[in-house]
Amino acid sequence: xxxxxxxxxxxxxxxxxxxxxxxxxxxxxxxxxxxxxxxxxxxxxxxxxxxxxxxxxxxxxxxxxxxxxxxxxxxxxxxxxxxxxxxxxxxxxxxxxxxxxxxxxxxxxxxxxxxxxxxxxxxxxxxxxxxxxxxxxxxxxxxxxxxxxxxxxxxxxxxxxxxxxxxxxxxxxxxxxxxxxxxxxxxxxxxxxxxxxxxxxxxxxxxxxxxxxxxxxxxxxxxxxxxxxxxxxxxxxxxxxxxxxxxxxxxxxxxxxxxxxxxxxxxxxxxxxxxxxxxxxxxxxxxxxxxxxxxxxxxxxxxxxxxxxxxxxxxxxxxxxxxxxxxx
Numbered sequence: 075x076x077x078x079x080x081x082x083x084x085x086x087x088x089x090x091x092x093x094x095x096x097x098x099x100x101x102x103x104x105x106x107x108x109x110x111x112x113x114x115x116x117x118x119x120x121x122x123x124x125x126x127x128x129x130x131x132x133x134x135x136x137x138x139x140x141x142x143x144x145x146x147x148x149x150x151x152x153x154x155x156x157x158x159x160x161x162x163x164x165x166x167x168x169x170x171x172x173x174x175x176x177x178x179x180x181x182x183x184x185x186x187x188x189x190x191x192x193x194x195x196x197x198x199x200x201x202x203x204x205x206x207x208x209x210x211x212x213x214x215x216x217x218x219x220x221x222x223x224x225x226x227x228x229x230x231x232x233x234x235x236x237x238x239x240x241x242x243x244x245x246x247x248x249x250x251x252x253x254x255x256x257x258x259x260x261x262x263x264x265x266x267x268x269x270x271x272x273x274x275x276x277x278x279x280x281x282x283x284x285x286x287x288x289x290x291x292x293x294x295x296x297x298x299x300x301x302x303x304x305x306x307x308x309x310x311x312x313x314x315x316x317x318x319x320x321x322x323x324x325x326x327x328x329x330x331x332x333x334x335x336x337x338x339x340x341x342x343x344x345x346x347x348x349x350x351x352x353x354x355x356x357x358x359x360x361x362x363x364x365x366x367x368x369x370x371x372x373x374x375x376x377x378x379x380x381x382x383x384x385x386x387x388x389x390x391x392x393x394x395x396x397x398x399x400x401x402x
Contacts, residue, residue, distance in 0.1 A: 076113075082125040086254050086288060089126050094256055094284040096122045102286060103127075104147055105181035107174075108190040115198050117191075117207060131185075131288055134158065140294035143252070146185030146287045150240065151176070153184055163292055165301040165322055169243035172305045175312045185287035188241055188251065188267060191278065192234035192342075193314055195219065205231045205275045213275075221380040222314065225388070226372065227341040232275030233378060235339055236268055237314050242338035243303060245346050246320035249292050255285035264290070268343035275342070297322035297334065302398035304391055305338075315339035317388045319395035323359060330359050335371060335396070340388055347371055359400050361393060368392035 083089035083102075093100050100122035103109055112118040131147040134156050142162065144153055153159055154170035173179065173187075196202045196214035203212035215223050215233050223233040244264040251262045268279055281287075300323040307313040318338035324331040333354055337345040350370045357363050368389040375385045 076119055076121075078120065079122045080125065081122070083129060086129055086131070086286065089124055089129065089286055090254060090256055090284060092122075092124045093286070096124075098283075100124055104183035104186045105149065106186075107178050107182045108186065112191065116200055117198060126286070127183075137291050139291075142292045144184050144290045144292065146252075146289050147183045149180060150174075150182045150184065150187060151179040154179065162298055163247065163296040164298055165296075165303055165320060166240070166243040166247060166292070168301070168303040169239045169305075169318075169320060172303060172318075173239040184240070184290055187238055188244075188287065188290075189279065189281075190238060193237050194223070194234040197234060205271075206234065206278075207276075209274070209276050216378060219380055220378045222316065222339075223378060223381050224341050225375045225377055225381060225384045226337075226345050227270045227343070228376070229271045229273065229275070231273050232271035232342065234271070234275070235341060236278075236343050238344075239303070239305065239315065239318060239338060241268065242318055242336045242344045243320045244290065244292075245344035246322055246334040246336035247292055247296065248334075249290055251287060252289040252291060253281065253285050254288050255282055257282075259288075261291070265344070265346055265348075271342045278342075295332075297324065297332075300325055300399045300402050302395045302402065304395040304398065306387065306391055317384060317391050319388075319391050320344075321392070321395035321399045323396065323399050325359060325400065328359050330354055330357055330363075333367075333396075335367065335392060337371070337388060337392070340372075340375075340384060345371075359396075361397065364393045364396045365389070367396070 101120040103123045131145045133145045137143045154167045160167045202214040224235050249264040302321050305315050305318040320336040322334040
Protein backbone atom coordinates (compact mmCIF):
# COMPACT_ATOMS: atom_id res chain seq x y z
CA UNK A 75 0.00 0.00 0.00
CA UNK A 76 1.20 3.51 -0.79
CA UNK A 77 0.67 6.19 1.80
CA UNK A 78 -1.47 8.98 0.35
CA UNK A 79 -2.56 12.28 1.88
CA UNK A 80 -5.90 13.75 0.90
CA UNK A 81 -7.03 17.37 1.08
CA UNK A 82 -10.12 19.11 -0.15
CA UNK A 83 -9.46 22.34 -2.03
CA UNK A 84 -11.52 25.27 -0.75
CA UNK A 85 -11.14 27.45 -3.84
CA UNK A 86 -9.39 27.51 -7.21
CA UNK A 87 -6.65 29.63 -5.66
CA UNK A 88 -6.27 27.16 -2.79
CA UNK A 89 -6.13 24.23 -5.23
CA UNK A 90 -3.33 25.94 -7.16
CA UNK A 91 -1.43 26.71 -3.95
CA UNK A 92 -1.63 23.08 -2.89
CA UNK A 93 -0.55 21.63 -6.23
CA UNK A 94 2.37 24.07 -6.45
CA UNK A 95 3.56 23.36 -2.90
CA UNK A 96 3.45 19.57 -3.35
CA UNK A 97 4.95 19.77 -6.86
CA UNK A 98 5.17 16.54 -8.89
CA UNK A 99 4.01 14.25 -6.09
CA UNK A 100 0.44 15.61 -6.11
CA UNK A 101 -2.58 15.23 -8.39
CA UNK A 102 -5.98 16.85 -8.64
CA UNK A 103 -8.83 14.35 -8.34
CA UNK A 104 -12.34 14.86 -9.65
CA UNK A 105 -14.35 11.80 -10.66
CA UNK A 106 -11.21 9.66 -10.49
CA UNK A 107 -12.37 7.40 -13.32
CA UNK A 108 -8.90 7.40 -14.89
CA UNK A 109 -6.55 8.44 -12.10
CA UNK A 110 -7.64 5.68 -9.73
CA UNK A 111 -7.04 3.07 -12.44
CA UNK A 112 -3.57 4.48 -13.02
CA UNK A 113 -2.86 4.29 -9.30
CA UNK A 114 -4.08 0.70 -9.06
CA UNK A 115 -1.76 -0.32 -11.89
CA UNK A 116 1.11 1.66 -10.31
CA UNK A 117 1.44 3.72 -13.48
CA UNK A 118 1.03 6.85 -11.38
CA UNK A 119 1.96 6.98 -7.71
CA UNK A 120 0.98 10.37 -6.28
CA UNK A 121 1.65 11.04 -2.62
CA UNK A 122 -1.00 13.76 -2.33
CA UNK A 123 -4.54 13.95 -3.76
CA UNK A 124 -6.27 17.33 -3.96
CA UNK A 125 -10.03 16.99 -4.22
CA UNK A 126 -11.51 19.67 -6.52
CA UNK A 127 -15.09 18.37 -6.61
CA UNK A 128 -16.37 21.05 -4.25
CA UNK A 129 -15.02 24.02 -6.19
CA UNK A 130 -17.48 26.34 -7.88
CA UNK A 131 -16.73 24.85 -11.30
CA UNK A 132 -19.81 22.77 -11.98
CA UNK A 133 -22.02 25.29 -13.75
CA UNK A 134 -23.06 25.47 -17.38
CA UNK A 135 -23.78 29.06 -18.30
CA UNK A 136 -23.86 31.48 -21.22
CA UNK A 137 -20.61 33.18 -22.19
CA UNK A 138 -20.21 36.87 -22.99
CA UNK A 139 -19.55 35.98 -26.63
CA UNK A 140 -22.87 34.19 -27.07
CA UNK A 141 -21.58 30.68 -26.55
CA UNK A 142 -21.70 28.36 -23.57
CA UNK A 143 -19.21 27.67 -20.78
CA UNK A 144 -19.04 24.13 -19.40
CA UNK A 145 -17.73 23.90 -15.85
CA UNK A 146 -14.67 21.69 -15.42
CA UNK A 147 -16.18 19.62 -12.61
CA UNK A 148 -19.57 19.15 -14.25
CA UNK A 149 -20.02 15.47 -14.99
CA UNK A 150 -20.04 14.15 -18.54
CA UNK A 151 -23.58 12.85 -18.10
CA UNK A 152 -24.99 16.13 -16.79
CA UNK A 153 -23.23 18.00 -19.60
CA UNK A 154 -24.40 15.68 -22.38
CA UNK A 155 -28.02 15.84 -21.20
CA UNK A 156 -28.03 19.57 -20.48
CA UNK A 157 -30.85 21.27 -22.37
CA UNK A 158 -28.64 23.93 -23.98
CA UNK A 159 -25.93 21.43 -24.97
CA UNK A 160 -28.47 19.10 -26.57
CA UNK A 161 -30.17 21.98 -28.38
CA UNK A 162 -27.21 24.11 -29.48
CA UNK A 163 -24.32 21.60 -29.59
CA UNK A 164 -25.84 18.19 -30.36
CA UNK A 165 -22.56 17.02 -31.90
CA UNK A 166 -20.90 17.32 -28.49
CA UNK A 167 -23.81 15.62 -26.73
CA UNK A 168 -23.74 12.77 -29.24
CA UNK A 169 -19.99 12.29 -28.80
CA UNK A 170 -20.13 12.32 -25.00
CA UNK A 171 -22.96 9.80 -24.88
CA UNK A 172 -20.94 7.41 -27.05
CA UNK A 173 -18.15 7.36 -24.46
CA UNK A 174 -17.61 4.74 -21.74
CA UNK A 175 -20.60 3.48 -19.77
CA UNK A 176 -23.46 5.33 -18.10
CA UNK A 177 -21.89 4.68 -14.70
CA UNK A 178 -18.57 6.22 -15.75
CA UNK A 179 -20.26 9.21 -17.40
CA UNK A 180 -22.06 9.86 -14.12
CA UNK A 181 -18.69 10.22 -12.37
CA UNK A 182 -16.26 11.53 -15.00
CA UNK A 183 -15.79 15.31 -15.17
CA UNK A 184 -15.30 17.55 -18.17
CA UNK A 185 -11.82 18.63 -17.13
CA UNK A 186 -10.81 15.08 -16.29
CA UNK A 187 -12.07 13.85 -19.65
CA UNK A 188 -9.56 16.09 -21.43
CA UNK A 189 -6.76 14.97 -19.12
CA UNK A 190 -7.34 11.22 -19.32
CA UNK A 191 -4.30 9.31 -20.43
CA UNK A 192 -3.89 6.79 -23.21
CA UNK A 193 -5.30 3.28 -22.92
CA UNK A 194 -2.24 1.70 -24.58
CA UNK A 195 -1.73 -1.84 -23.21
CA UNK A 196 1.99 -1.27 -22.77
CA UNK A 197 1.49 2.03 -20.94
CA UNK A 198 -0.55 0.17 -18.32
CA UNK A 199 1.84 -2.78 -18.13
CA UNK A 200 4.71 -1.58 -15.94
CA UNK A 201 6.79 -4.66 -16.83
CA UNK A 202 7.23 -3.39 -20.42
CA UNK A 203 9.21 -0.43 -21.79
CA UNK A 204 7.13 2.70 -22.39
CA UNK A 205 8.40 6.18 -23.17
CA UNK A 206 5.34 7.70 -21.54
CA UNK A 207 6.09 6.07 -18.20
CA UNK A 208 9.87 6.12 -18.45
CA UNK A 209 11.21 8.50 -21.11
CA UNK A 210 13.98 6.88 -23.10
CA UNK A 211 13.00 3.30 -22.28
CA UNK A 212 11.44 2.61 -25.69
CA UNK A 213 7.99 2.02 -27.21
CA UNK A 214 6.81 -1.58 -26.95
CA UNK A 215 3.86 -0.98 -29.26
CA UNK A 216 6.07 -0.35 -32.30
CA UNK A 217 6.89 -4.04 -32.61
CA UNK A 218 4.09 -5.34 -30.40
CA UNK A 219 0.32 -5.63 -30.70
CA UNK A 220 -0.68 -2.23 -32.08
CA UNK A 221 -4.20 -2.70 -33.44
CA UNK A 222 -5.58 0.29 -31.47
CA UNK A 223 -2.65 2.59 -32.15
CA UNK A 224 -1.96 5.75 -34.13
CA UNK A 225 -1.67 6.08 -37.89
CA UNK A 226 -1.26 9.89 -37.94
CA UNK A 227 1.07 12.26 -36.11
CA UNK A 228 2.96 9.41 -34.46
CA UNK A 229 6.71 9.30 -33.79
CA UNK A 230 9.36 6.67 -33.24
CA UNK A 231 8.92 7.32 -29.51
CA UNK A 232 5.17 6.71 -29.21
CA UNK A 233 2.23 5.53 -31.33
CA UNK A 234 -0.46 5.76 -28.64
CA UNK A 235 -3.82 7.44 -29.29
CA UNK A 236 -5.85 9.80 -27.13
CA UNK A 237 -9.03 8.05 -25.97
CA UNK A 238 -11.46 10.97 -25.46
CA UNK A 239 -14.62 11.27 -27.56
CA UNK A 240 -15.49 14.61 -25.98
CA UNK A 241 -12.15 16.10 -27.05
CA UNK A 242 -12.78 15.16 -30.70
CA UNK A 243 -16.10 17.02 -30.76
CA UNK A 244 -14.57 20.01 -28.96
CA UNK A 245 -11.84 20.18 -31.60
CA UNK A 246 -14.44 20.19 -34.38
CA UNK A 247 -16.44 22.94 -32.66
CA UNK A 248 -13.42 25.21 -32.09
CA UNK A 249 -13.92 25.17 -28.33
CA UNK A 250 -11.54 26.93 -25.93
CA UNK A 251 -10.16 25.57 -22.65
CA UNK A 252 -10.06 27.99 -19.69
CA UNK A 253 -7.11 27.56 -17.34
CA UNK A 254 -5.96 29.08 -14.07
CA UNK A 255 -2.50 28.93 -12.53
CA UNK A 256 -0.08 30.74 -10.26
CA UNK A 257 0.70 33.17 -13.11
CA UNK A 258 -2.98 34.00 -13.71
CA UNK A 259 -5.71 32.93 -16.11
CA UNK A 260 -5.35 32.00 -19.77
CA UNK A 261 -7.08 30.07 -22.55
CA UNK A 262 -5.95 27.42 -25.02
CA UNK A 263 -7.78 26.41 -28.19
CA UNK A 264 -9.09 22.85 -27.88
CA UNK A 265 -7.15 21.98 -31.04
CA UNK A 266 -3.91 23.06 -29.32
CA UNK A 267 -4.57 21.64 -25.87
CA UNK A 268 -3.08 18.20 -26.53
CA UNK A 269 0.38 17.60 -27.98
CA UNK A 270 1.71 15.20 -30.58
CA UNK A 271 4.29 12.80 -29.09
CA UNK A 272 7.45 13.97 -30.86
CA UNK A 273 10.39 13.05 -28.64
CA UNK A 274 8.50 13.90 -25.40
CA UNK A 275 5.45 11.61 -25.37
CA UNK A 276 5.26 11.85 -21.57
CA UNK A 277 4.19 15.51 -21.95
CA UNK A 278 0.66 15.12 -23.27
CA UNK A 279 -0.85 18.61 -22.99
CA UNK A 280 0.16 22.25 -23.07
CA UNK A 281 -0.83 22.74 -19.44
CA UNK A 282 1.96 24.19 -17.34
CA UNK A 283 2.81 22.59 -13.97
CA UNK A 284 0.41 23.77 -11.30
CA UNK A 285 -2.36 24.83 -13.69
CA UNK A 286 -5.97 23.71 -13.44
CA UNK A 287 -8.77 23.56 -16.01
CA UNK A 288 -11.68 25.73 -14.86
CA UNK A 289 -13.99 25.45 -17.85
CA UNK A 290 -14.52 24.82 -21.54
CA UNK A 291 -16.04 27.51 -23.72
CA UNK A 292 -18.11 26.63 -26.76
CA UNK A 293 -18.44 29.30 -29.47
CA UNK A 294 -21.79 30.67 -30.55
CA UNK A 295 -21.78 28.56 -33.72
CA UNK A 296 -22.78 25.03 -32.81
CA UNK A 297 -23.69 23.34 -36.14
CA UNK A 298 -26.99 22.22 -34.63
CA UNK A 299 -28.53 21.21 -37.95
CA UNK A 300 -26.02 19.20 -39.99
CA UNK A 301 -23.74 17.14 -37.76
CA UNK A 302 -22.81 13.56 -36.94
CA UNK A 303 -20.50 11.75 -34.54
CA UNK A 304 -19.48 8.36 -35.84
CA UNK A 305 -17.65 5.98 -33.53
CA UNK A 306 -16.37 2.71 -34.99
CA UNK A 307 -15.46 0.17 -32.29
CA UNK A 308 -15.20 -3.52 -31.63
CA UNK A 309 -18.45 -3.67 -29.69
CA UNK A 310 -21.39 -1.26 -29.57
CA UNK A 311 -20.89 -0.11 -25.97
CA UNK A 312 -18.12 0.61 -23.49
CA UNK A 313 -15.24 0.39 -25.94
CA UNK A 314 -12.68 2.92 -27.15
CA UNK A 315 -12.80 4.02 -30.76
CA UNK A 316 -10.87 2.24 -33.46
CA UNK A 317 -11.78 5.34 -35.45
CA UNK A 318 -14.15 8.20 -34.67
CA UNK A 319 -15.27 11.19 -36.72
CA UNK A 320 -16.87 14.42 -35.56
CA UNK A 321 -18.40 15.94 -38.68
CA UNK A 322 -20.26 19.24 -39.01
CA UNK A 323 -21.39 21.10 -42.13
CA UNK A 324 -23.10 24.39 -42.80
CA UNK A 325 -24.92 24.24 -46.13
CA UNK A 326 -26.37 26.82 -48.47
CA UNK A 327 -28.62 24.80 -50.76
CA UNK A 328 -26.17 21.98 -51.54
CA UNK A 329 -23.02 24.10 -51.33
CA UNK A 330 -20.58 23.83 -48.43
CA UNK A 331 -20.53 27.13 -46.54
CA UNK A 332 -18.48 25.77 -43.62
CA UNK A 333 -17.18 22.30 -42.79
CA UNK A 334 -15.42 20.72 -39.82
CA UNK A 335 -13.94 17.23 -39.50
CA UNK A 336 -12.06 16.01 -36.43
CA UNK A 337 -10.81 12.45 -35.97
CA UNK A 338 -10.34 10.29 -32.89
CA UNK A 339 -8.64 6.93 -32.40
CA UNK A 340 -5.98 7.73 -35.00
CA UNK A 341 -3.50 10.06 -33.31
CA UNK A 342 -2.01 11.22 -30.03
CA UNK A 343 -4.56 14.05 -30.06
CA UNK A 344 -7.81 14.83 -31.88
CA UNK A 345 -6.77 15.13 -35.54
CA UNK A 346 -8.01 18.11 -37.52
CA UNK A 347 -6.67 20.13 -40.47
CA UNK A 348 -8.52 23.46 -40.88
CA UNK A 349 -6.41 24.24 -43.97
CA UNK A 350 -7.87 21.17 -45.70
CA UNK A 351 -11.41 22.07 -44.63
CA UNK A 352 -11.07 25.54 -46.20
CA UNK A 353 -10.29 24.00 -49.58
CA UNK A 354 -13.82 22.57 -49.74
CA UNK A 355 -15.76 25.69 -48.81
CA UNK A 356 -17.83 26.70 -51.83
CA UNK A 357 -17.81 23.19 -53.29
CA UNK A 358 -20.80 20.91 -53.67
CA UNK A 359 -21.56 18.57 -50.78
CA UNK A 360 -21.27 15.18 -52.46
CA UNK A 361 -19.50 11.85 -52.12
CA UNK A 362 -16.73 12.72 -54.57
CA UNK A 363 -15.70 15.82 -52.63
CA UNK A 364 -16.02 14.02 -49.31
CA UNK A 365 -13.66 11.32 -50.59
CA UNK A 366 -11.15 13.95 -51.68
CA UNK A 367 -11.34 15.62 -48.27
CA UNK A 368 -10.81 12.24 -46.57
CA UNK A 369 -7.72 11.56 -48.68
CA UNK A 370 -6.21 14.96 -47.87
CA UNK A 371 -7.06 14.75 -44.18
CA UNK A 372 -5.31 11.39 -43.87
CA UNK A 373 -2.36 12.15 -46.12
CA UNK A 374 0.77 10.56 -44.67
CA UNK A 375 -1.12 7.95 -42.63
CA UNK A 376 1.09 5.02 -41.68
CA UNK A 377 0.20 1.65 -40.23
CA UNK A 378 2.38 -0.58 -38.04
CA UNK A 379 1.03 -4.00 -38.97
CA UNK A 380 -1.95 -4.76 -36.78
CA UNK A 381 -3.46 -1.31 -37.36
CA UNK A 382 -2.98 -1.10 -41.14
CA UNK A 383 -6.74 -1.57 -41.56
CA UNK A 384 -7.36 1.81 -39.93
CA UNK A 385 -6.18 3.73 -43.00
CA UNK A 386 -9.01 2.67 -45.37
CA UNK A 387 -11.40 2.50 -42.40
CA UNK A 388 -10.89 6.13 -41.38
CA UNK A 389 -11.28 7.37 -44.95
CA UNK A 390 -14.57 5.52 -45.40
CA UNK A 391 -15.70 6.69 -41.96
CA UNK A 392 -15.09 10.34 -42.88
CA UNK A 393 -17.25 9.99 -45.99
CA UNK A 394 -19.98 8.21 -44.04
CA UNK A 395 -20.00 10.77 -41.21
CA UNK A 396 -20.19 13.72 -43.62
CA UNK A 397 -22.96 12.04 -45.61
CA UNK A 398 -24.95 11.44 -42.42
CA UNK A 399 -24.40 15.06 -41.39
CA UNK A 400 -25.48 16.39 -44.79
CA UNK A 401 -28.67 14.33 -44.78
CA UNK A 402 -29.92 15.31 -41.32
